[in-house]
Amino acid sequence: MSDLDRATQLEFIMDHYQNPRNRGEMADADVHVEGGHPGCSDLITMYLKFDGDRVSNVSYIGEGCTISQASVSALTEQLKGMTIQELEGLDHEFISDLIGEEIVQTRPRCATLGLDVLHASIKAYRKKQILGG
Amino acid sequence: MTAYAYPERLVETEWVAQRLNNVDVRIIESDEDYLLYETGHIPGAVKVDWFTTLQDKVRRDFLSKTEFEELASSLGISNSTTVVFYGDKNNWFACYAFWLFEYYGHKDLKIMNGGRAKWEREDRPYVKEVPSFQRAIYRALEPDQSIRAFRDQVMDQVQAGLPLVDVRSPKEYTGELIHMPNYPQEGAQRGGHIPGAVSIPWSKAINEADNTFKTAEDLRVLYTGKGITPDREIIAYCRIGERSSHTWFVLKYMLGYPKVKNYDGSWTEWGNLVNVPIEKEAPVEKGIPA
Numbered sequence: 001m002s003d004l005d006r007a008t009q010l011e012f013i014m015d016h017y018q019n020p021r022n023r024g025e026m027a028d029a030d031v032h033v034e035g036g037h038p039g040c041s042d043l044i045t046m047y048l049k050f051d052g053d054r055v056s057n058v059s060y061i062g063e064g065c066t067i068s069q070a071s072v073s074a075l076t077e078q079l080k081g082m083t084i085q086e087l088e089g090l091d092h093e094f095i096s097d098l099i100g101e102e103i104v105q106t107r108p109r110c111a112t113l114g115l116d117v118l119h120a121s122i123k124a125y126r127k128k129q130i131l132g133g
Numbered sequence: 134m135t136a137y138a139y140p141e142r143l144v145e146t147e148w149v150a151q152r153l154n155n156v157d158v159r160i161i162e163s164d165e166d167y168l169l170y171e172t173g174h175i176p177g178a179v180k181v182d183w184f185t186t187l188q189d190k191v192r193r194d195f196l197s198k199t200e201f202e203e204l205a206s207s208l209g210i211s212n213s214t215t216v217v218f219y220g221d222k223n224n225w226f227a228c229y230a231f232w233l234f235e236y237y238g239h240k241d242l243k244i245m246n247g248g249r250a251k252w253e254r255e256d257r258p259y260v261k262e263v264p265s266f267q268r269a270i271y272r273a274l275e276p277d278q279s280i281r282a283f284r285d286q287v288m289d290q291v292q293a294g295l296p297l298v299d300v301r302s303p304k305e306y307t308g309e310l311i312h313m314p315n316y317p318q319e320g321a322q323r324g325g326h327i328p329g330a331v332s333i334p335w336s337k338a339i340n341e342a343d344n345t346f347k348t349a350e351d352l353r354v355l356y357t358g359k360g361i362t363p364d365r366e367i368i369a370y371c372r373i374g375e376r377s378s379h380t381w382f383v384l385k386y387m388l389g390y391p392k393v394k395n396y397d398g399s400w401t402e403w404g405n406l407v408n409v410p411i412e413k414e415a416p417v418e419k420g421i422p423a
Contacts, residue, residue, distance in 0.1 A: 010168070010171055013168060014168070014171065014172065017168075017172070018172075065165065065166035065167065065168075065169070066166055066167070066168040066169060066171075066172060067166070067167055067168060070168075103167075103168075106167055106182075106184065106185055107167050107184070110167070
């Protein structure tokens, strides 16, 4: 990666960290799940609302390092309109494309926390649907 | 009030503020949060990242002696430079970097009391400019193995009944917590602690109000009250060796304990080893409160 590319990537992450998108609780969410790391206090609670099979709204609250918080902010910008199946297909490569491979390799746990909480949220939502909750 | 054993190892924020342009002093930020330095740092400070800067790229180990010499030289650090570390999380990784610099024999090392949190609370300035310094010539010493423990030494310590300090959170100590909910890949195969280890979370050494180290008296009570006394050989550990380097710093330099090692393999090694003993309950200690 060139210095310019890296600078652009850092600028993108700093922007999301300092101006988070979709941050806040959601009172009418269909599902919300909390996740985090022991030891380094990265915490995220993600809220999802669905319209049929598609995400109609998404938000999160959380605290922690620049990468975990910027990554989840950037992730939530991508989710509206996606189907549950598409959400389940999102992987670490998706996060690498979103915030940069170098950052993900440097702090993989922080960078993918939002994605992991998203996947946990989908599982919880599916379970809720099966149980009719 | 009893002074710290080596008070020169700890400097206050004001001490640092008065030396921002001192060419004989190099200020190093070392954080858990990889990009915190980029959001703003103490003027003139350079960044040393515990993972990308200080670790070997392939093996689980630190920089080699040659690589460490290159790092120090590139940061304009000579063997006589005063190096001051600070960082987030009450100087976790600042102490980790301090420990590694001592491992390679650097003499004049200091920690900025209170770290980033105190600097910010005092409304002191941050900048985003990354400084560059004229390259220096650095000659490292052979690694000082007296401050580092490997797993075989830890096993010897267990079998000899010598003290170990588990500085993780109480739930990690009892094995209740290997990972947080919804994040199962974090942690080790097994939960618990190394047999005989006493639980003294690293954060007990810090004043919550201002992120500074507690007084020497309070620290002495904290550690001696659990059988961690200066006459014994002590090994501290946590999950990857960063929190325990904080405790190593406290025991060695705040309290003056002469024989303290940091087990950097820590629980991510011990909790994944095959056929090693693990305890989950607090050890029954003779006359020592749990």
